[in-house]
Amino acid sequence: QVQLVESGGGLVKPGGSLRLSCAASGFTFSDYYMSWIRQAPGKGLEWVSYISTSGASVYYADSVKGRIAVSRDNAKNSLYLQMNSLRAEDTAVYYCARLLGGNWGQGTLVTVSS
Amino acid sequence: DIQMTQSPSAMSASVGDRVTITCRASQGISNDLAWFQQKPGKVPKRLIYAASSLQSGVPSRFSGSGSGTEFTLTISSLQPEDFATYFCLQHNSYPHTFGQGTKLEIK
Numbered sequence: 001q002v003q004l005v006e007s008g009g010g011l012v013k014p015g016g017s018l019r020l021s022c023a024a025s026g027f028t029f030s031d032y033y034m035s036w037i038r039q040a041p042g043k044g045l046e047w048v049s050y051i052s053t054s055g056a057s058v059y060y061a062d063s064v065k066g067r068i069a070v071s072r073d074n075a076k077n078s079l080y081l082q083m084n085s086l087r088a089e090d091t092a093v094y095y096c097a098r099l100l101g102g103n104w105g106q107g108t109l110v111t112v113s114s
Numbered sequence: 115d116i117q118m119t120q121s122p123s124a125m126s127a128s129v130g131d132r133v134t135i136t137c138r139a140s141q142g143i144s145n146d147l148a149w150f151q152q153k154p155g156k157v158p159k160r161l162i163y164a165a166s167s168l169q170s171g172v173p174s175r176f177s178g179s180g181s182g183t184e185f186t187l188t189i190s191s192l193q194p195e196d197f198a199t200y201f202c203l204q205h206n207s208y209p210h211t212f213g214q215g216t217k218l219e220i221k
Contacts, residue, residue: 035210044201044212044213044214044215045150045152045158045201045203045212045215046212047203047209047210047211047212050208050210059208059209060209061209062115062209095157095158099148099203099205099210102148102159102160102163102169104157104158105157106157107157
């Protein structure tokens with residue numbers, strides 16, 4: 001079965017950096033575009049980024065553009081989100097998702113606080 | 115960017131009621147819309163894809179309709195386990211955008 005497992009979340013100070021990872025299994029990872037979605041505590045869902053199957057094409061939400069970078073390693077069945085210049089408003093649970101199949105990971109919590 | 119306006123933001127209903135939630139897109143998105151259900155502390159679960167296709171394993175009391183700019187999610191007969199928050203997502207163009215959510219509570 002499809003599994004997506006995020007890791008790398010934690011507490012970081014404003015202005016700091018964090019790299020999230022998502023390990024995929026149960027499907028041919030290289031055949032699917034992938035997305036990151038986040039949810040701030042008590043708030044709705046916010047789409048964050050997209051990456052194409054090869055990694056050649058990426059898109060970002062305006063709220064994070066210039067501060068984050070999505071990448072993937074198809075040989076390792078892994079998706080990454082490098083987040084820099086973090087702000088308090090980036091505090092959220094971050095989910096990796098295979099939107100085409102409706103599959104989401106369990107999420108990893110990122111807390112930006114001094 | 116395409117804005118998704120979801121209504122109502124909250125509603126209360128009784129078991130057995132028929133419920134309809136609407137999402138309106140600021141421009142046409144064909145049928146590139148999905149509906150999700152989220153319960154507190156849980157991961158969102160996709161109910162409907164391509165505006166009207168039922169996700170495998172989802173009860174048939176859930177249905178979706180619409181195309182272009184107006185979409186609806188209907189629950190034909192509410193069950194106790196359906197009380198949750200519902201979101202729509204447009205994936206026609208980037209950035210993808212979610213509706214603000216509809217919190218469905220027990221009356």
